[in-house]
Amino acid sequence: MKQIDEICVEKITRILGDLVTGNTITELLAKNHWKDHDTESKSPIYSTKWRRLKASMIYEINRNHAPTPFFKLIEEIMNPASFSRDEQELWNCNLTEINFTLSFYGYELNDAGKVVSIKPSTTFNEAFNRSQNLIDKLRKNNVHEKVILYCTPELLDENYFHAILEASKSVLERIRELTNSTLDGNTLINEAFKAKNPAIVIHGNLLENDNDKSQYLGLKSLLNTICYFYRNPTAHSPKMFNEQNEDDAITAFLLISMAHQKLDNCFTVRFLD
Template identity: 35%
Template sequence: MSAHPPFDPGTVEAIAKVLGEAGSGTDISRYFKANSLLDESGESTKWRRINAVFLKSQVTTKSANQILAFIRSYLVPTRFVGKRDEFEHHRCELNAVLILHGLEYGKDGQFRHTTQARTLDEAEARAQGVRNKLAPRNTHPEVYKYCQPELMQENYFHAVFEACKGLFQRIRDLSGIEADGANLIDRVFSVEKPSLVFNTLQTETEKSEHKGFAQLLKGCSAAIRNPLAHGPKILWQGETDAADYLTLISMLHRKLDQCVKVPNQEYRHGGGV
């Protein structure tokens, strides 16, 4: 690895505070030794120890290479087997700092160059990742059911594709009708002979709501699943698109939660049960 320019003292302090929360004092001492870093700081607080050692290292080596090497060994993914959420928390906190310098620490424990963030807001938003963006939106568990592996791999293109496929599979499971795409929606959510309903279809307002939901489902297939199945991945816009698409799919799942199956096609020409 070529020499990385030294970080400014504020950056070193921010990195030290993140790392101080990622292990015990004994862990820190062990990894200092493994990375040939000598702690002569006299400090007792974990982050202050790390901060002092890192600052001294930069003065000695004229680079941040030993800091980056320490991070790779100290935050190695294998240290967090069974504690994935803890690893992701530390990684995201670290990336909120590093992205301001054009660096990113990946899930695989390797650093990559990335576009440098220009503001703190941009750095924090980019470091959050899709899962953290989805969390405040109370995303439906059926979304994660079908795309959890892809989200963990940060494969957002295929995460949305699998989540959309999962939505239509759930419609088949609820209705018992084996079809796909617009044909499935037309059969399941027909106003005259529906298989699934979430209202009585007795008023024009209820019929319009029913039709509108069916159109949203068909739009999901036409605007999301079909283009993803046939379009090149290079055209994908990344995390922002993924979070928005998955939120739409989550909303559609919530509407499906309200649906009930109509036995023996009891709705006829808009009439109630």
């Protein structure tokens, strides 16, 4: 893994400097007991924000013989909780720019705002493609937020096998919540979507004609397919999908997202337990 150097620190502190005020920098450095070259000198220097951050981080990295303070600074300024709902684009743009640089050094800032280790990028295109992380791609395809919520840690490690497993489990958990049930798997789905005695129904679907019944059966089949393909342990084999292939993962997430979107239009008529 490549050692964090001055080039890396400068590129990222230029990004971070645009996200904070001078007073915030003063508070951050004081809170973490990091050297503040501006305020600690006999005559205040009043550096630009990014230069002030860079000077402090270079000093702290050398003092600690580790990039830990630098990573903590990134995590504090890029804390997702610090960004409002209207700042999603701002968050994503800065995340992409930071990760483009970090990827050459074997690190990445994940969607939870934590710096994690990854396989280092060796080319410009590799770094660029990785910085366009999978979550961005899923959001561009309008993947349901519940899918992303359940599998974010796995996604950012590019652990598609476990990400798909967690996402598929989210569908079953949602059906359990709707039906107040402790059942699991295909048993849960088949009990909740009995056409003659349903626990869950689709808004506007009275199951009175062939079209209504076909729509209802289609949703039930979709849920069972997700369970058979991605949830049941025996279904997890390389024959079903390549767990290292991003395209296969996106296909699975789109299918699971469709299930959540359909469940958004459903309501409970009876509990199973």
